[in-house]
Amino acid sequence: MPLLVVGSIAIDSIHTPTEVRENILGGSATHFSYAASFFSGVRMVGVVGEDWQEEHTQLLADRGIDTSGIEVEEGGKTFRWTGKYHNNMNDRDTLEVHLNVLENFSPTLSEEAARCPFVFLANGSPTTQMKVLDQMTGPRLVVADTMDLWIEIEHDQLKKLLSRIDGLVLNDSEAKLLTNEENLVRAGQKVLDMGPKFVVLKKGEHGAMFFSENETYVMPAFPTPDVVDPTGAGDSFAGGMMGYLSEQNNFDPKTLKEAMGYGTVVASLIVEDFSLDRLKGASRDEIDGRFDKYRQMLSF
Numbered sequence: 001m002p003l004l005v006v007g008s009i010a011i012d013s014i015h016t017p018t019e020v021r022e023n024i025l026g027g028s029a030t031h032f033s034y035a036a037s038f039f040s041g042v043r044m045v046g047v048v049g050e051d052w053q054e055e056h057t058q059l060l061a062d063r064g065i066d067t068s069g070i071e072v073e074e075g076g077k078t079f080r081w082t083g084k085y086h087n088n089m090n091d092r093d094t095l096e097v098h099l100n101v102l103e104n105f106s107p108t109l110s111e112e113a114a115r116c117p118f119v120f121l122a123n124g125s126p127t128t129q130m131k132v133l134d135q136m137t138g139p140r141l142v143v144a145d146t147m148d149l150w151i152e153i154e155h156d157q158l159k160k161l162l163s164r165i166d167g168l169v170l171n172d173s174e175a176k177l178l179t180n181e182e183n184l185v186r187a188g189q190k191v192l193d194m195g196p197k198f199v200v201l202k203k204g205e206h207g208a209m210f211f212s213e214n215e216t217y218v219m220p221a222f223p224t225p226d227v228v229d230p231t232g233a234g235d236s237f238a239g240g241m242m243g244y245l246s247e248q249n250n251f252d253p254k255t256l257k258e259a260m261g262y263g264t265v266v267a268s269l270i271v272e273d274f275s276l277d278r279l280k281g282a283s284r285d286e287i288d289g290r291f292d293k294y295r296q297m298l299s300f
Helices: 027-034 054-061 126-135 148-153 155-162 170-181 185-191 233-248 253-270 284-298
Strands: 001-006 010-015 020-024 042-048 065-071 079-085 093-097 116-123 140-146 167-171 196-200 208-212 216-217
Touching: 001 027, 001 126, 001 233, 020 027, 027 042, 027 054, 027 185, 027 233, 027 253, 054 065, 054 208, 116 126, 126 155, 140 233, 148 155, 148 170, 167 170, 167 233, 167 253, 170 185, 170 196, 170 253, 185 196, 185 208, 208 253, 233 253, 253 284
Parallel strands: 001 042, 001 116, 010 079, 042 065, 116 140, 140 167, 167 196
Antiparallel strands: 010 020, 079 093, 196 208, 208 216
């Protein structure tokens, strides 16, 4: 089933303890779309500037991603982010952020995009995310991402958004900030009380926690020693999860748990190289093979 994602498209510069990569493809919608494309058709909506290279669009199109929703703003510059990872490869510092064309982006959906039954509102302003929802025509499943910035400066708008979505994906520190709870179980349950039917708390190298009215469980990360660049791991996790749900055209408890597993596996792949380089060489067979190993790892 068609899957819509609306979010950032970026040019990143990444500093790790061993290497620096300048001007590489990034952004929440980019990582999400590429990950989801192994499972489902994806319609991608975002904005770029005149500095955007056509080869990036072609890379996405070659994966079957519908790029017609990528808006090129004349005279503008693409959103840029520069980050530096600590030696543990978990913590990072943001060195530079230039919102550029993203600052005033107001998505306008095509009729085809507005009819997508599965929707992911990638990290962005809750106000913008609700503008997307206002254009949708009866989606079956809507999941959103958020971050500490929006929790702090658009708290009321975020609370309104939570009453309109089915699922929320956020990391552990963001859940604590949103709920003023240090205990993650209490934090997850409090977020659930704010409106969504399920909540996924990402915990980086420690996996993810799932909360719904009837279930609470923890899914560990897939053990990989080859962490080269963690950028986009969370977005790729969401892409794998939503892509699988769209492929199955279902989001019952069993399918959701499988989707969490596929999200975990795709995230374990993308961290093994910079930008999308690892996923470029991946296949669905490889993803399924790693998923089978992950399933065996959880069986006892």
